[in-house]
Amino acid sequence: MSLLSITDLKVSFQTRRGEVQAVRGVSLELKKGEILGVVGESGSGKSVTSYALMRLLESNGRITGGALTYDGMDLRSVKESTMRDLRGREISMVFQNPRAALNPIRKVGQQIEDVLRRHAKATRSTAKAEAIKALEAVRINDAEARYNAYPFELSGGMCQRIVIALALACDPRLLIADEPTTGLDITTQKAVMELIADLIAERGMSAMVITHDLGLAAQYCDRIVVMKDGGIVEEGAPGQMFAAPRHAYTRKLVDATPREGTCVRALLPAEQRTPEPDLPKSDTPLLEVRNLTKTYRGKSGPVHAVKGISFTVNKGESVGLVGESGCGKSTTSSILVRLSDPTEGEILFNGEDLALTPAAGFARDPRRAAIQMVFQDATDSFNPRHTARHSISEPLARLTNLSRLDLKARVEELADLVGLPRPLLERFPHQLSGGQKARVGIARAIAVDPQFLILDEPTAALDVSIQALVLNLLVDLRAKLGISYLFVSHDLHVVRLLCDHVIVMKDGEIVEQGPTSKVMETPAHPYTRQLLAAAPKPPVLATSAAE
Amino acid sequence: MTNSGSTPLPAEQQDGAFAHMAYVLRSNPVTLLAFCMFAVLMIAAVLGPSLVPYDPLASNAALALDPPSLAHWFGTDSLGRDVFSRVIVATRLDLAISIAAVALSFLIGSVLGSIAGYWGGWLDSILNRLFDTIMAFPLFVLAMGIVAALGNTVENIVYATAVINIPFYARLVRAEVNIRRDAGFAQAAKLAGNADIRVLALHIFPNALPPMMVQVSLNLGWAILNAAGLSFIGLGVRPPTAEWGIMVAEGANFIVSGEWWLALFPGFALMFAVFTFNLLGDGLRDIVDPRQRS
Structure with missing residues (x-):
């Protein structure tokens, strides 16, 4: 039984040069408890798809066709007030730049309280305790002290944990993570991804991880869809996608992903590879x-x-x-x-x-x-x-x-x-x-x-x-x-x-x-x-x- | 959207400066209106004296205080001078004062603000305290004091108006320069062999222009009001010169006795000018900002 299904979604933006189609007929299914990786390069429409799903498109963008069904509910036609109830409570989002996603002048604990109170998951008297519990859930040490911190006092990785705590505070059933580790250090990236994966498994949630990094998606997702120019070009299990990519574009992406045991020429599509040049070397400092x-x-x-x-x-x-x-x-x-x-x-x-x-x-x-x-x-x-x-x-x-x-x-x-x-x-x-x-x-x-x-x-x-x-x-x-x-x-x-x-x-x-x-x-x-x-x-x- | 460098260029070409200006005007009717109003002001300022039907200084006792008529559109004043001619002719003087004053404060404010923003440290502290001192005075009273102390001339109105406006420019430029001081392009300019002063003048300062344009345009409006205000209280421009502030001041005496046209029309002219400059700001900013081009 699928939790979310997107059928033939089309989104377009009104710009100075006329209408631009950002998403051209995307269809995908997300099962309960599944982690779906949406991989694509900039401009492939992967973020726009998720924003359309949350009905958070910019004012010049609109959904021109298709259906969005979440748990039997038609997200395209529900009232904005219903949508507001859904966001954060049923479907949550983790954003790319954690520092920008947090309000710089409020304590992080209060920001979590806001979400809890908005969705009636806590009352004035229990909010603080619940917020601290949410912080503990994302494995922040000394959560009580962190409750009083402002975003600028925290590192990038710590901010992203707070954003995850915010997103998961109301126990949503679907988490959308839009490039959750871009801009983070590599060890932090690993910690954050493992945290997300663990929490999702613990709570039996579903997740959609949007990323440009095929390697990252392959490591943490159950299934991957590859997007290009607003459409899906390939869908499959990560292992299969790496071993035998069916679409030429997937092949190109797989090739271009740096990994162990390749050389720099192997990153290029096969037809563009030229012999490796001789590199000058000398011992003169x-x-x-x-x-x-x-x-x-x-x-x-x-x-x-x-x-x-x-x-x-x-x-x-x-x-x-x-x-x-x-x-x-x-x-x-x-x-x-x-x-x-x-x-x-x-x-x-x-x-x-x-x-x-x-x-x-x-x-x-x-x-x-x-x-x-x-x-x-x-x-x-x-x-x-x-x-x-x-x-x-x-x-x-x-x-x-x-x-x-x-x-x-x-x-x-x-x-x-x-x-x-x-x-x-x-x-x-x-x-x-x-x-x-x-x-x-x-x-x-x-x-x-x-x-x-x-x-x-x-x-x-x-x-x-x-x-x-x-x-x-x-x-x-x-x-x-x-x-x-x-x-x-x-x-x-x-x-x-x-x-x-x-x-x-x-x-x-x-x-x-x-x-x-x-x-x-x-x-x-x-x-x-x-x-x-x-x-x-x-x-x-x-x-x-x-x- | 990301294209690899090897993809062929789209057929459409990028906008030139003129096309960009046309786009800004087309997409924003208010800006277009403001530019049209500005054109009217400029025509009045440049060609005004040769267009008006009467000599603005010629008095005619027989026609004193005539209400608006076909011969005298805005009526005549207590000396029988044609109000319409005087209102049009005054445009040049009022615009000249305000543009000169704004140019002067723009120049001085930019230099001081850039220095404060780029080098920082004690120089920044001293300059900031100086601007604070100027702004601590009620600005109009300060301008009055300056004109009263330096003497009652048009140049001194310009200087006084410039002085009270310098802090606004300096603070704006300081902030804009400060956030770009360590920007990548400033560092790249240093790597290209530019010394600090060139980096500041040619790379960082021009990027502060878009917000400055809004300030300039708003300031032109204030400057006109300020000059007219000084004349209104009897400082600066002296009668019988045609100037909106003086005309409003002179006309004010006659409103009680029913001769409303003496103060109303120069007042309208003043309002028109201020309104034009206030509307102009955003459009001007969009035109000087290359990032607005597609």
Whole structure:
């Protein structure tokens, strides 16, 4: 008996360019006690489907066809007041960004009380006790103290637990989790997913987990539907989907999901694979970091962000810097790219100590062009008022003496090099997709022929198929231009594909470093083992081993 | 929606600046109305003196205090001057004062606010206390004091109006610059070899323009009221110059005796101008914001 059934759902949005169909005839069934994974890339309509189900579409969107039946009730036709009773009590939702989903000026305990009181699950006198019970249910230690916390005082993972506590407070029968772990650290991701899975099993609930991560879905869901362009392309059990994907798109997604035992070319669809390029390697050190320390003055005494780390990057080498949020990897990359000053330590670049030149004056230093960076957030790292062409030409105009014509030609050459269609150069950042923005960011960083490139999670916000293209682009560029990379990431699978050497950081210290294969296969430090264990493990594709 | 970089471009091309402006005007009738009203004001300011039927300063005792008629649409004042001509001619002076004052406060406020927002620290504290001090005064009384102290001229009205408006701009710019100080694009600009001052002036500040436009437009309205208010109480512009504030002040004496047209029409002109600028703000913001383009 199915708890929820969606038949031929169609949703469209009214936009400036006319009507856009976001969901084109989606049908799916959710049985009692089942966890259904809805997998798809951005724009596939997976979130819109769930919002339509909750009748929470934006004002320009509407359901144009199909039926939504929850437990025999037609969700399309029930009154809004009935819908309000259903939301939270029968069907609950866990949102993507937990911090945005919580009210920043109310204590988290009170927010849980609000839900309980709204659905008459508690009275004024019992609300607090019930709220604390809800917090305990999501395994928050010292729930009574946490009751009085504000969202800003809690970590991302803790906020997501609160959001789950909120969603489950009224014992709903269906939980919709929309990208519940995006933006969380990998160990936190594992804890949150296991928590959701356990709670669902305990309470005999059903769940719909919406995610872009096929590996994650495969690990936690009983059944998976794959969506593309507003329709379902494939449906099946996770094992079967990985072993023998029927649809070409599923195949592409499976291929593009980084996992153990693949190489970077294998991420691409079979017909696009080219031979792996020869990567330049040498033993000449390019960058030597010695005893790098960064201490901030905090409200309660000094904060030691980086505690004396040392490592070397050789010419042409790619080094991965791995760690979870707060481990000091961003501080380190910001110091290395000379945007901030270290408290202590040396940064020897080709033998010269860069730390002697203060960051404030480094913009006009002759060595500025040699060290560049690709930023993590492609949206935030582009001036919203500048076109892609303007953004790419900025470093060329400031750091080289190219004439106007040469500059134009160089920008177009760079666009070709990173695979960005030339007409897109005239677009503003908000008119580009995530993958296109990543390409513009890379073009901008390599424009002035740097010797050393810091890549700060360049693919974190990208869909897997786009990530596959960008990672391959990075490998090709390294082979072609001989640039050394420092690849900052939390994704061990990606680091494995791209790096010769890995540095694992925790709490401002390097806990382990060494050749990638050694660190990944025989990790010496318990923290490295913990990280490796937390990474989602999609079933290994039987055929990919043969290829 | 995400397309891979290799997908072909859609056939439709992106909007240019002009098409974007046309879209904003088309999709928002209020903005269109505001732009039309603004055009009327500009025509009156630029061509007014050559369009009006009578010399705004020529008195004619025989026609004093005539009610509106076909020959004198807005009637005549106590000296027999044509009110319609005076109202139209005054547009140039009132707009000039307010635009000059707003431009000055925009400029000074932007520079001070940018510095405070970008560098922060003690500079920020000092500037903030300075703005607080200015805002602690009743602003109109402060403007009166400045004009009274500096002398009764049009320039001094401009300076006084500018001074009382600086804190609004400075605070707005400070906040807008401050949130973008560590933005990715500011860091990228530094990596591209821009020194701090260039990052601030060419990358961060232009992004503060959309909200500034709303402020500018509202401020133009206030500035006109402020200039008219100063003239109304006898500071600044002196009779017999045609100016809305003076005309309302002079006409006010005659309302009791039934000559309503003397104060009403310049008052309407003032209201029209303020209303226009208040309506203009949102449209102006949408036009200067590239993110509004599709």
